[in-house]
Amino acid sequence: GESVGLHLPTLSVQEGDNSIINCAYSNSASDYFIWYKQESGKGPQFIIDIRSNMDKRQGQRVTVLLNKTVKHLSLQIAATQPGDSAVYFCAEVNNAGNMLTFGGGTRLMVKP
């Protein structure tokens, strides 16, 4: 598969463990955030979103936490699987709702 060659922070976890990926955002006025997963050779894929009126949102095996005080997002993946290996990006949505500002990304590697 194709690699974008990103020089990213890497999180390495054992299969079955929980993973926590962190993201700091810059715009305190942002009120909508999204986590994306990008596998090698593919475009980003929506995982989960959260609005600023929430602190936590859960999906299937994933949880997003939002701390507006310190402008911090985290993505928690439960029981991490080899298929979770990818680059994960957080993104802020602009007020008009037609633009995403992405964070730098974290590479998750799952060891079998």
Add this chain to the structure above:
Amino acid sequence: KAGVTQTPRYLIKTRGQQVTLSCSPISGHRSVSWYQQTPGQGLQFLFEYFSETQRNKGNFPGRFSGRQFSNSRSEMNVSTLELGDSALYLCASSLEMREPLMFGELFFGEGSRLTVL
């Protein structure tokens, strides 16, 4: 249903040339956005089109342009290519890009990998 289709998937150009990339959104989607992905700058917003109108533009020089056709297909063009334009160009489509936000319905293509020599 078919996903977002980008062509070409890979291309090589030389400095000074120009390039046109194409994006066919998911059937029924009217909004198309373009992003540039590079190792140094990550994912950066280029522009967004809805019903043939550019509604938002990122912080890129005028060498980067785009358009959307009546069938919602979109093209982006980069003129006078520079080495730094080497990147993965991603297109994303959705039904709408406005409140109520429907980012769960925003789908990305696999990208066009441009290499400038």
